[in-house]
Amino acid sequence: MTTEQAAGPALDVRRRLYELMTLMKAADDRLSKGIASGELQCVYWPSRGQEAIAAAVGAVLRLDDQLVTTYRGLHDLIGKGVPLVEIYGEMLGRQVGSGRGKGGTMHIAHPDSGLMMSTGIVGAGPPVAVGLAMAARRKGLDRVTVASFGDGATNTGSFHEAANMAALWDLPLVLVCQNNQYAEMTPTGHTMKIAQVADRAAGYGMPGVRVDGNDPLAVVAALEEAVERARAGAGPTLLECVTFRFRGHYFGDPMKYIPTEQMDAAIAADPLPRFRSRLLDDGVCGARELDEIETAAVSAVDEALAAVLAAPAAALDELDRDVYADPRNCPA
Amino acid sequence: MTTEQAAGPALDVRRRLYELMTLMKAADDRLSKGIASGELQCVYWPSRGQEAIAAAVGAVLRLDDQLVTTYRGLHDLIGKGVPLVEIYGEMLGRQVGSGRGKGGTMHIAHPDSGLMMSTGIVGAGPPVAVGLAMAARRKGLDRVTVASFGDGATNTGSFHEAANMAALWDLPLVLVCQNNQYAEMTPTGHTMKIAQVADRAAGYGMPGVRVDGNDPLAVVAALEEAVERARAGAGPTLLECVTFRFRGHYFGDPMKYIPTEQMDAAIAADPLPRFRSRLLDDGVCGARELDEIETAAVSAVDEALAAVLAAPAAALDELDRDVYADPRNCPA
Amino acid sequence: MTMREALNLALDQALERDERVFLIGEDIADPGASGPTAGLSSRYGTERVLDTPISEAAIVGAAIGAAMEGFRPVAEIMIMDFIGIAADQIINHAAKMRFMTGGRTTAPITVRTQIYGGLGTGATHSQSLEAWFMHIPGLKVIVPSTPRDGKGLLTSAIFDDDPCIFLETIRLQGQRGMVPVDPGFSIPLGQADVKRAGTDVTLISYGRGVVESLGAADALARQEISAEVLDLRTLVPLDTAAIIESVHRTTRAVVVHDAVQFAGPGAEIVAILQRELFDRLSAPVERVGARFVPNPAPPALESQVYPNSEKIIAAVHRTLRWKTTREGARG
């Protein structure tokens, strides 16, 4: 069976998925190495392991489509096309950061890439995504908004209110739940009785779909359907993508709460080597090509980091800016 | 077919249901008349039309079972056995009120009757009911808690968080949604895409049941099952009871937003005359007996109101009491 | 026209003149609407005057998302006591977005909400929580006391580039006053207004407190005490210059508000005054705020809780009777 005949995305999309995934992984690896060694000082909620979902979102969405993500957003940001220099720059508090360094890791936005908001408040993204989707509709645009969040976020009241509104108004929104099986140190099964997050969709009157979040092609397929539906005005979808966080909740998390067998199984299901094998097996790319993609990813990351480290730290006078449109509005 | 053979509650329970419903209706009628004429000054969110649900809750629950209700609680309070004098007393700001008159209509509690809280915050009751149910479990009691709320309340984040917790922990709780087809002036279908509130249950992993909330026997049957389930430790149920508010949202509501046909249909389905006919048809009670029940209800209400109107108004020094356990804790 | 009509006119003209404006909230569309939004959905359609589920967090969140895309959403939280439910979106997104993204995204929303109280609805339907939002950098806080100010300030809020918390007062909605109908009329945020000039003492207030202060000033005039009534109109930005200018002249001040006195907005005004006019003050600045108690439902009790003319007059007399013993300092 040749890949041309196989169902699923075109060859260049598959290649693109792998490029994105390797870039996400390289960006996470470099940051992790740097923080661990003391070279880099920043807070970081690692996305290693969840690349397939973010790559699929990046591959399926158009540039003018929009994404709202969370503190665990490195992969999402890269997938949506936020320049690495602006991401690292923001994490490391440099003037080249998306927020000139003052927002920090959890608060990266880059509207030019359609990355509208990262939030540090669990569950608080979907309501804002509802508003973005409303705006698209009112402007007559056929743009779609994706809200990306974790399994734990679906226990928040905020998620519920947003999901209900999105379904009610048939908004062009896709709710992408990156179910990495933990919320901080608490396994998903300890916080909800339902077997799958996708089951929540029924309570809103929208489709709920669960896919293997470590298989980028599965995510692409489900997401394409959801995005099409949203773009056609048929309303939102709750898309649950099952995956795993390799580095725990925050960088430095000792992860004592993760059973060895679970970690072993997760390693075996690591989306990166798995998708590499798949691409080789399907004859989409050769080993050399894939090696080159990986090398290019590492170089891109190194280059970005070098640029960031050469850039000046966030300016002290940032405290005088952006509290209000006009700084004179601050009380003395 | 004699009633003895018919499925459903025993004769005395049916009679009791009618007694409760007539008492609720009489209490609402008298209050409404008094406010309309200017005789009585108080705010009131009328329960007229929703009596069947509250009577069923009252009939099914034990004295030591607990109930959390809302501002639209007159019927629920009566069903659970809160003395009418304490209810009217609180609404009218008298010392004989459940809170010595200072809490007001929306905030009536009477733990001796198991009426633990009335809240004016839509959706905020279920979390507190979760805590009551947790307490029962931790005390080793086989008590059940019912949280009663409206259709609109199920759109709140608070409802979602509580429902999820209750299901997760298999709490002895029944979520009774009195779906009166409106939230203030907004029809239920304008605020949720799902066809029935009971559909929300699937998102939590609990049974969701919808019944005719104007038929007390239907409510009793469904509630008995839910209460049994809860008491047995098998967890909560979402029970949707479809009904109608005859007097609109608040007393004095011009109800211009209610289509005539809908109102006509509701009047035709008024639970009171309907249940009266049913009792007669089924031979449970004779007309004279039912008339006596109705007369007794009116007398009970008149008597309670007379006692309340004879009672002193809430004392001014109530401002010095109950802010803290020890009044010296108030800032000067 | 009444305050309700003035606010309605501001919303109407904003919807009329700018496609970016829309209203979102519970029961704000016809035929259910009875407040300042009445009639507007009939005129502008339910896409621009949008009834929502009871979901305060998502109402404000959705407004924020739309504002990020250039809209000028006016979100309604029916009663201020419910604003806690939306507080997270207000303080963690709306207020901080501009700063956190270095200006790349902004959330110029207006949150209209109403201060109840005086209706017998009790403790959970009567709170004045403006102090909460003054304390959050990035928000503007607006409380009009007259129909004219209501229209002018609401217009400014809607078109302001920062998130605004706009507080209406149920007991003022029926108040009448002259209102410019010109759609171009607006009142800049951050400018206090002398509602009555005076020389002996400054009554500093906003919202319903202004009405009580004016009543007190009338009564004081009969006692030949000349009270100036300064209406702050916005708590953020705060017109510190106007406060100082007035009290510098009168050397005495009483701050009046319906919010709980303890840790309320008045505390900040006092703190500013004692710092800026330490040597100029003839007496301690007095505060007349709500008593430290959940609001009781019965009107007879509730009226004990709020400021009124008598309490203000008593406070003025305290400032006038003050005998300084300043020499005793450094004892």
Added chain:
Amino acid sequence: MTMREALNLALDQALERDERVFLIGEDIADPGASGPTAGLSSRYGTERVLDTPISEAAIVGAAIGAAMEGFRPVAEIMIMDFIGIAADQIINHAAKMRFMTGGRTTAPITVRTQIYGGLGTGATHSQSLEAWFMHIPGLKVIVPSTPRDGKGLLTSAIFDDDPCIFLETIRLQGQRGMVPVDPGFSIPLGQADVKRAGTDVTLISYGRGVVESLGAADALARQEISAEVLDLRTLVPLDTAAIIESVHRTTRAVVVHDAVQFAGPGAEIVAILQRELFDRLSAPVERVGARFVPNPAPPALESQVYPNSEKIIAAVHRTLRWKTTREGARG
């Protein structure tokens, strides 16, 4: 022991001695717990140290329900910035329940939450919102600065008959100090503590501000300025008598806190002082609070925002340099 250990000990002993006590919150059970709740679920079981979904409103609501039934729940809101989500339950149920039901029901919960800041986590993970809760009648607000106070005050909060907001400070969790291990040890709510005696000026603070104030007092001592450091420990009840007593002696005061200065807790202290000691004060009361800005993430910027010893010292010097021109009053 450290503050974290002291708080852990308070929780441990409360769980040990009273079946009515239980803990509820996100990630508070082993093996995930790393804060003051670490180890407790292993000792008392996950029924009494209960991990929850991410549902702040329901966590507090559930605590309230259980408290109504006689339990003494200790609810954790992981970081204070998230408390908005639970604000409705706190202000509309916990705070007002006793009053609204005439004492028939009460909600003696303790809400533990942590003030972040100083960790580079940015504007939504660093707020000090104690001013919000001071302003709500019915709540008690507690902020310890030392491990000893932490243990003593947390014990009191848990067994107090009123709802308590108990604020921990992440930057103090590792601080060490002597702590009585006696389970009977507690510190009454509402009693300020002189952490350092002095005669020239009173530094009034709580929480992390006390540490900065003590540092400032040390430096001031080297300049022969004797600063008293008064640790309020609880903001409600507020030990007004202790504040007045100290400032009456020193005639000068600086209020210090990590909360935003504008409309912050310090404003109330100033308002009280200017009223009670108007003629006794030698200089305006100074405030050193956080700058009016969302917290920036980079440590170099963030450190500009918070109070520190230098800012406190500068404020003290301002009060000492003050030249009164009181004669000029009544101009």
